[in-house]
Amino acid sequence: MRTPIIAGNWKMNKTAAEAVDFVREIRNKLGQIKGVDKVVCPPFIALPGVYDALQATDIGVGAQNMHFAESGAYTGECAPNMLTPYCQYVIIGHSERREYFNETDEGVNQKAKAALAHGLTPIICVGETLAQNEAGETQAFVSGQVRAALDGLTAEQVASLIIAYEPIWAIGTGKSASAAQAGSIIGLSVRGPIADMFGEETAQKVRIQYGGSVKEHNIAEYMAQPDIDGALVGGASLKASFVELVKNAAG
Template identity: 50%
Template sequence: MDRASAVALAEAVAEGAGAYPGVDVAVCPPFVYLEAVAQALVGSPVALGAQNLYPEPKGAYTGEISGPMLKDMGCRYVILGHSERRAMGESSEFVNEKVFAALECGLQPIICVGETLRQRKEGKTLAVVRRQIDGSLSGLTADQMRQCVIAYEPVWAIGTGENATPEQAEEVQSEIRRLLGERFGKDVADSVRIQYGGSVKAAIAGDIFRQPNVDGGLIGGASLKADEFLGIVAAAQKVKVGT
């Protein structure tokens, strides 16, 4: 988007989100629009997040954006390890550095994991996700893990119009919950939000969100249209209140 359309979208989301109390909503625009979108969200229940950060708080890293910069802009969340960044060569070890950097400056990391279509067809989904979980969360304490969000995003379902069935999402996300319990204990695992991301639309969001281990969505293309995005928020609200 350009600046004007980013602001218009944020204003529409901010205006509509108040109708769905109890659902936490955030938007994560590109770095260059953070300040403009932050202004559009003032007085609304919608939080601000960023799409990435660099793990060093300061220094000679031309072109990079630090966690303290994002915090200074009013960000509460930051997306880390998105599949598109992993596809560009970003390792789980580098994501892990970013997780610690985000926590250090008071940002809540949304840590993405997920398999490619080839990996799913080869039956490697759970092994891939486990490896990404192990690497991305290495060294975290239980208290630090409580401050994190996990987003399962099957790469083959992002921007393709395809998405995992509710049952496929639940299978992987229940395994993620089990892995968190194995590493951090059941109480921590039960408290961590695990989102699903991958071509979620309002028409199917409710079926996905009703799964026991799906705690919300990391929404991509559908978030670019306020009505569609707010429809997903409405679906989350219906699941939350049991209607």
């Protein structure tokens, strides 16, 4: 049995003070929900305060990005060893990073390896554009992203990480893939390549999230799909109703 995991990606929202106030507001109710792993991913500057506010809870903390090097002349970047005091997770290869900051499959692979080497659990994002979806290219494209991201990893490493399937056309648009559609793509184009590369046993251990306009009223539909193990939540994770979303995910 794979434990479901819901992660809130706050993106570039909330100041450090606002972030701490928010987690203080939701932590008790969120902590009462069992049977699902809960993670919040605030901006870099808010990580220490959020980490402190969530001590003595079972709510995890994740970063939204990181560099693969431990140090160096990389202005504006954050190294994995800078995150480990405050984080257990790190989002890697989000479509916004790929689109706006030219992140590549190779870079995602380097970051995944670095995260694992430092004891961080990567949440590796994959997903296709609307044009690719409409052209019937989803399986080839998403499978390619998965294979590239996991290249050179061991089966044990792969079993411990998380993959988030986020169709780009459903992120922040109000559109979303149907639960059946998302479940089918995840089974075929995400879990399938993992089985090809590392064996069916490993593929069945990997937790795979859906992301893209996930809300409290539709999360249960996605969780009912056998290959969907949670969600990477954007805008809906910025409000107190995130608690209701997590509760509905837990069933």
